[in-house]
Amino acid sequence: MYQELLELFSEHLEKQDQLSKLTESQFLHQHGYSDVHSIDFIGRNKDANVTKLATYLKMTRGAASKIVKRLQAQGLIDVYMKEDNKKEKYYRLTKVGKRIFKEHDKRHQLWIKRDSQFIKQYSAIEIQYIKEFMKDYNQYLEEQIQIITKKD
Numbered sequence: 323m324y325q326e327l328l329e330l331f332s333e334h335l336e337k338q339d340q341l342s343k344l345t346e347s348q349f350l351h352q353h354g355y356s357d358v359h360s361i362d363f364i365g366r367n368k369d370a371n372v373t374k375l376a377t378y379l380k381m382t383r384g385a386a387s388k389i390v391k392r393l394q395a396q397g398l399i400d401v402y403m404k405e406d407n408k409k410e411k412y413y414r415l416t417k418v419g420k421r422i423f424k425e426h427d428k429r430h431q432l433w434i435k436r437d438s439q440f441i442k443q444y445s446a447i448e449i450q451y452i453k454e455f456m457k458d459y460n461q462y463l464e465e466q467i468q469i470i471t472k473k474d
Contacts (some may be wrong), residue, residue, distance in 0.1 A: 345432060356381075357398075358426050360389050361415065364399060365423035369412045380464070384469075398422065 353361075356379065363378050364370040378388035390413060393399045398419035401411050415423055441449065 345429060356389055357393060360393060360421050361419055362426050364413045365415050371410055371412050390412060
């Protein structure tokens with residue numbers, strides 16, 4: 323029973339990946355998950371900095387800083403400072419970064435529209451059970467990530 327459920331999870335992840343590749347532009351394929359979600363965060367938040375980004379991505383400031391350096395090197399974000407604070411660095415999207423931001427948002431909206439149609443077939447009670455399960459499972463996975471990252 324457990325093995326079958328885990329195999330269904332695996333199949334789900336593979337199909338989501340395949341659908342993403344079929345529905346998103348080639349332009350988005352060349353960027354990793356963390357990079358795209360960092361671009362999304364920076365595009366949605368004024369005065370984004372490494373601390374806010376790390377909190378959003380649930381990673382260390384050091385890991386977020388590596389992403390920022392990579393995005394800057396690729397010309398996807400600009401770094402700026404405020405006149406009244408010369409210590410803190412902030413990030414904004416470049417023209418190319420905005421293109422990725424818009425493409426990701428478009429893909430995300432299509433995903434919500436597509437999958438909402440499927441979910442609507444379930445009752446409110448069934449959806450509540452699924453939500454509780456997913457919350458618990460995501461918390462479990464987060465704990466596993468914390469255990470592994472503390473070892474490194």
